[in-house]
Amino acid sequence: MAQRPPSAAVLVLHGxxxxxxxxxxPGPLNLPGIRMRPFVRAVDRAARAAVGNVLVTPVRYGHRGWNGDRADPFHDAVAALDTLREEAGDDLPVVLLGHSMGARAALRAAGHPLVRGVVGLAPWCPPEDPVAQLADRDIVLVHSDRDRLTSPRATRSLTARARSAGARTCMVTVRGGDHAMIRRASAWHRLTTGLVTGLLGSGSLPGPVGAALALPPTAGATEGTLDLDLDLGPLRTRASSTRAGVPDAS
Structure with a gap:
């Protein structure tokens, strides 16, 4: 019997x-890949419970680093998206979930026709990176205030630049977390699961996130920046919101 194509997909990009x-x-020696396994499991369970036939799968990298202008993981992400498009068609909604370098690759690849949104965890956001490809996408970036490897300030700047370019954006600050998402791990996992399923349209986004995504392009850099504990905790899904013309049932 032919396998039924997925109704939605989540591509996971590790650091x-x-x-x-x-x-x-390989395998357990790839610590950045190992770190994303709990996210894959949590998102897979939640998405399948809400939607059913959802593909949640890591993107395989050919190289360990970004490597300057080569931007190797970006091209790996695009290749994975092209394969999905060939197998499942042009209407498959995809959310990209990336951590650190993987979040940078996800943001760069978000212009692909299948991509509906990006959830970036502790993202690497150099100021020179483009944002035009993020137009008409939902972008939620989550960063610890104590991250010493990637910059929360750069993430806030990219959030504002992307909004000015026509993206729907939000940043969530995890106080007391760390780059590897080991501190407050359960909070990272719960928040990420809710964001991914919400962006797929298979669940409701937390109300403040939906409100941030609906901000106008002229909103300032600090607008749409939320505190996990003050604005979203405890993590209960609130009334769903329609995201600037993108209905929850995508």
């Missing part, structure tokens, strides 16, 4: 290094 042309280490 990496600034430079490194060697392949990622």
């Amino acid at each position: 990496g290094r600034e430079n490194g042309t060697e392949p990622p280490p």
